[in-house]
Amino acid sequence: MTMTQQLLLPSTKEVFNKSEKSKESFFVKMPADIMHYVHVPNYKPEYNYLYAIIVDYYNVDYGYAYPTEWQISRRYGKGIQTVRTHLRALESFGLIKISKPKGNKIYVPYKPLSKRELFEKCPEAQKKFTDNKQAEDAERRRGGRI
Known part of the structure; x- marks a missing residue:
């Protein structure tokens, strides 16, 4: 597959409604605060x-997770060395x-x-976040599409 080709997958065409409970789906809980870490340098x-x-x-009973690096690798979609580094x-x-x-x-x-x-x-993270927000606000003032 070349860089210009794209792999297209069919959609379910079902809207994902996070407020609905589903017996068929299992969700992993993740703290929302982790989303701010993307502003940290090198993260x-x-x-x-x-x-x-x-x-x-x-x-919960043990107080830790104990997957093998290979199990993590399969779910993460990355090789072992990348898993270890990450x-x-x-x-x-x-x-x-x-x-x-x-x-x-x-x-x-x-x-x-x-x-x-x-x-x-991490003041650098706050600066990156603030710079992004200011750029968004400037674009909005110019009448750009946000």
Whole structure:
């Protein structure tokens, strides 16, 4: 497949209504505050999906998640080296704790900082967020499509 070709998948044509309960669907809970981390320098938005995978594997009875790196790799759609690198990145951003007491690694997902806390601890994130908001406001004043 070349760069100019696109893979098109059919849609269900059903509107996703997040307020409806469904017996056929299972949803992973993810704290909304993690969405602000995309403004942190060197933070990749795909880390949010990896965080959601760890949260989904979290076992309340044990107090940690214990998927293998291969299990994570399959769900994340990335190779093992990328998985390892991205897991270390999540740990460096304070979102998970990785340890290996014996056997497989275990992962403890931490609650993300609130938007206010994040911006206090990382002024660069607040600046990026503010710059984006100002650009949006300027475009709106020019009558541009938002």
